[in-house]
Amino acid sequence: MADSCKQPDAGRRIAWPTAMRLAEYLIVLEELSSDGAQVVSSRQLAALYGNNASQVRQDLASLGRTGRVGQGYAVTDLHNMIRHKLGLTRRHATAIAGCGRLGQALALHVPFTKYGMDLSAAFDVAPNIIGTRLGGLVIADTRLIPTVCRERSISLAALTVPKNSAQEVTDLLVAGGVKGILNYTRVRLKVPRDVAVQNRQIICSFILLSYAAFMHPTPDEG
Amino acid sequence: MADSCKQPDAGRRIAWPTAMRLAEYLIVLEELSSDGAQVVSSRQLAALYGNNASQVRQDLASLGRTGRVGQGYAVTDLHNMIRHKLGLTRRHATAIAGCGRLGQALALHVPFTKYGMDLSAAFDVAPNIIGTRLGGLVIADTRLIPTVCRERSISLAALTVPKNSAQEVTDLLVAGGVKGILNYTRVRLKVPRDVAVQNRQIICSFILLSYAAFMHPTPDEG
DNA sequence: TAGATTGTTAATCGATTAACAATC
């Protein structure tokens, strides 16, 4: 109780670049954890992540009191505090719209459960795969998106459909009450203000890789 | 000739955030182009991208003289100048290491050719798929990575293998002379200083989507 | 000409880095 006022930054709005790094620290901490590490210093974490100790400490300060002076940070505690700060301790039903190869890859290989997401529906237009199984899910008809999303309280979705149906499927997701869309198509989506879109055009990653490798003097981890 | 000294910023080192946006402008410009647009203003581009006109003009200034005062920017010219600035007019042989669902999705759906990349090899460990076709490619044994990469002058690669072989396959790619690796595994790779790594853990995209949708007051396009 | 819109400089804002006292 007396401690609660000792966390000056814990409540402040977190900067976007910091949020991006926190998400990646989570991955690094898991690797450390599976290697049996129990404690990590800002210097070690920085070496693994590829930035500097000062930035790591600044980032972790946004979580409130996390480490022990002179000792470093407890790996599992830190992992939990980051998960909490990023809102990953709440649970959100998630859907995949488009069960082509990319949609399948996401459904089968992304560890949703671990990060507060429950993969609760998968949709496609192709009659020959509607009704078949993908992971633990039965693929449903794209036209059912609004009803199924409402029924299952789905609030997040990955959009992995072909270009030409991107906006159409987006409208269905929005109608279903989805509040965040991870857009893998090369279309800029039109959505209401209260719906968040994160654009992830894979070709952009390759473009930046090529740029970092051959054109950028100090290859950046951006 | 007399014009060449009129491009004050054209030669300057481009900032990383700018490079990231330039890659995305490319996608927006293609959408505009396929809609028949020939000219675009910084205001329009900003509206489509989701930033402001000032930033767009600042970004485009790094390309040298691109627009016409009072008129806007020619869509195709701009597209070409960005491609040139990002080094996409050179050609780089590219490989995919790991032909699981994600590797297959990349091989079949990413428009490499359009952006200076020639998909020139695909590798996997599974005997039952080695020798089969993926797009126009015959899948080769992972153990052949160093030789095949040398033979085909492969300089870029996507790493889409399981966690436990990530570092091992990376070492093979580096031995093959690869200079840029797009890392989709949840392992921090150890590479020599002259090799660029771009980390793209898909789960991080979902984490940030969830954060942007529910925790971040002004959902950002980061 | 008048309206529009660039190119560019200057001002602001925010993020990164450095430094160090506190302390385990």
Add this chain to the structure above:
DNA sequence: TAGATTGTTAATCGATTAACAATC
């Protein structure tokens, strides 16, 4: 105790935004 390392403040650096003269 001495060494290590955090938490935090201050300094630097860089990126974004605003503003406007130039000009098509």
